[in-house]
Amino acid sequence: MPENDxxxxxxxxxxxxxxxxxxxxHRSDHWNEATEIVETIRWVCxxxxxxxLAVETHVLHDFxxxxxxxxxxxxxxxxxxxxxxxxxxxxxQPPPCLNAPPSMALLRHIMNQVYxxxxxxxxxxxxxxxxSPEVYGETSFELVEEIVKQTKLKEMDVFLDLGSxxxxxxxxxxxxxxxxxxxxxxxxxxYKYAQRMQLEFQRWIAWYGKSYGEYEIIKGDFLLEVFxxxxxxxxxxxxxxxxxxPELNHxxxxxxxxxxxxxxxxxxLEFCPLNFRITDRNLxxxxxxxxVVELSPLKGSVxxxxxxxxxxxxxIDRGKLEDYFHKQKHPEDNRPRVGHHLLPHTKPKANNxxxxxxxxxxxxxxxxxxxxxxxxQRELHLKGLPMTSPPHQRPVHQPVAAVAPSPxxxxxxxxxxxxxxxxxxxxxxxxxxxxxxPEYSVWLARAIEKEYTKQKHLQTVIAHLExxxxxxxxxxxxxxxxSMQELGIKKLDxxxxxxxxxxxxxxxxxxxxxxxxxxxxxxxxKSENDCLTSFFKQQNLHVNRSPPIADRGTTISSxxxxxxxxxxx
Numbered sequence: 411m412p413e414n415d416x417x418x419x420x421x422x423x424x425x426x427x428x429x430x431x432x433x434x435x436h437r438s439d440h441w442n443e444a445t446e447i448v449e450t451i452r453w454v455c456x457x458x459x460x461x462x463l464a465v466e467t468h469v470l471h472d473f474x475x476x477x478x479x480x481x482x483x484x485x486x487x488x489x490x491x492x493x494x495x496x497x498x499x500x501x502x503q504p505p506p507c508l509n510a511p512p513s514m515a516l517l518r519h520i521m522n523q524v525y526x527x528x529x530x531x532x533x534x535x536x537x538x539x540x541x542s543p544e545v546y547g548e549t550s551f552e553l554v555e556e557i558v559k560q561t562k563l564k565e566m567d568v569f570l571d572l573g574s575x576x577x578x579x580x581x582x583x584x585x586x587x588x589x590x591x592x593x594x595x596x597x598x599x600x601y602k603y604a605q606r607m608q609l610e611f612q613r614w615i616a617w618y619g620k621s622y623g624e625y626e627i628i629k630g631d632f633l634l635e636v637f638x639x640x641x642x643x644x645x646x647x648x649x650x651x652x653x654x655x656p657e658l659n660h661x662x663x664x665x666x667x668x669x670x671x672x673x674x675x676x677x678x679l680e681f682c683p684l685n686f687r688i689t690d691r692n693l694x695x696x697x698x699x700x701x702v703v704e705l706s707p708l709k710g711s712v713x714x715x716x717x718x719x720x721x722x723x724x725x726i727d728r729g730k731l732e733d734y735f736h737k738q739k740h741p742e743d744n745r746p747r748v749g750h751h752l753l754p755h756t757k758p759k760a761n762n763x764x765x766x767x768x769x770x771x772x773x774x775x776x777x778x779x780x781x782x783x784x785x786x787q788r789e790l791h792l793k794g795l796p797m798t799s800p801p802h803q804r805p806v807h808q809p810v811a812a813v814a815p816s817p818x819x820x821x822x823x824x825x826x827x828x829x830x831x832x833x834x835x836x837x838x839x840x841x842x843x844x845x846x847x848p849e850y851s852v853w854l855a856r857a858i859e860k861e862y863t864k865q866k867h868l869q870t871v872i873a874h875l876e877x878x879x880x881x882x883x884x885x886x887x888x889x890x891x892x893s894m895q896e897l898g899i900k901k902l903d904x905x906x907x908x909x910x911x912x913x914x915x916x917x918x919x920x921x922x923x924x925x926x927x928x929x930x931x932x933x934x935x936k937s938e939n940d941c942l943t944s945f946f947k948q949q950n951l952h953v954n955r956s957p958p959i960a961d962r963g964t965t966i967s968s969x970x971x972x973x974x975x976x977x978x979x
């Protein structure tokens with residue numbers, strides 16, 4: 411066979427299109443196809459333990475990565491094993507490992523396969539203008555894993571990568587979390603490779619039989635208004651803005667002022683200082699509506715430096731402004747605010763039960779005062795008077811320092827149950843407000859669709875199980891009929907079974923009697939055989955015995971004759 415026509419084929423455990431490797435296999439410092447084939451087979455065994463022992467013992471125990479015949483035999487053995495396993499699933503419910511999200515370790519292997527095939531010339535990605543916003547840098551798999559952990563990404567979230575490059579972050583999040591993911595990339599070369607990445611990603615995910623969430627990688631400038639809807643609906647945003655420059659980062663701040671409450675932003679350069687404090691001069695700054703913390707630095711998290719790079723987690727929290735105006739009105743009130751999106755590590759922890767009770771009491775009292783405050787605000791608004799604090803709908807970038815707070819009466823003494831009732835009222839109002847929002851309608855529609863899909867899947871499972879039970883019952887009855895016919899029972903009614911049982915018992919007794927007769931004959935034959943054996947042994951001894959030595963005057967003829975042999979028994 412010509413060298414160029416040699417191929418190695420790996421069958422998919424999910425029954426999708428086979429993977430074909432051309433011989434000779436590719437070998438470089440970053441990618442070795444022979445190693446990839448072996449690792450791919452091992453990952454399939456992780457999903458199907460029944461294959462692991464056979465493959466490790468008979469397939470991967472001895473092979474030569476430099477020999478075509480050896481690698482071909484390895485692939486053929488694996489293919490036969492996978493095909494036999496798949497035959498067992500025919501007509502039945504597939505195993506749970508199929509149509510499920512991949513594990514983080516398997517996803518790392520898949521992303522390496524995808525990147526190695528899609529990005530054929532990595533040096534081409536570095537053809538950018540130095541110190542420009544289009545500086546290209548890739549994010550490591552470990553950093554994306556840490557982002558998923560820190561932001562607590564869920565299936566109902568919307569992930570957005572601003573400056574997505576070749577799209578590996580978007581694909582990794584879509585596969586591991588299963589949430590809707592977007593990527594926006596302006597440069598031509600990274601977007602070209604991103605399209606190849608998507609094709610390879612879909613092919614390998616289908617080959618392993620895994621699932622992934624909806625995703626889309628778009629070419630364009632994320633500062634354009636056409637992308638505002640995508641940015642505003644995102645719940646987690648990631649951007650490598652370290653080299654964006656002051657102007658581009660300022661434009662991003664203006665974009666982020668319209669984000670939803672609780673939206674999380676992960677960036678390589680903070681959008682506001684870590685020690686930001688609200689004053690009358692910086693009320694329109696982005697730091698007045700977000701909390702920010704520094705994540706633990708990771709070594710090798712980016713491609714442009716081997717050193718540890720710090721990333722920052724921002725959370726949109728417009729309650730900071732409300733808290734500021736409340737403290738301006740009540741300077742003596744130092745109690746913590748309630749109900750805003752605080753960062754996880756900033757939440758106070760109670761040390762004992764008394765502390766928890768005290769905290770709960772303070773929370774309820776604060777909620778009651780805030781409820782009264784909001785009620786007074788609404789009354790002033792209905793009367794046409796200026797409110798003492800800006801509502802949440804006021805754009806943050808507009809100056810609000812000109813609002814003159816009006817002095818209000820001191821709160822009166824309340825019933826001890828009033829804080830609790832006010833808290834319940836506030837929670838109910840917040841819930842009713844949430845129900846009326848378009849986001850809640852979208853969430854409810856997705857939840858209904860998810861439950862409908864789940865119900866449809868369960869109905870399919872039930873249908874498969876009923877089909878399996880019916881098939882097994884039919885096969886059992888057919889085999890029982892065949893066995894009965896072999897025993898001579900033609901009727902399967904009670905009378906026929908009773909007659910057949912009697913016939914079998916009678917036949918069994920007759921066979922036992924014949925067996926006893928045969929055993930008796932065998933014993934007799936053994937006795938006769940023993941007698942004959944004894945006789946012939948004596949005869950042989952008599953014949954082989956030498957005559958006694960005669961005296962000198964005695965001749966052989968004068969010896970007495972030997973006795974006759976005993977008659978045979």
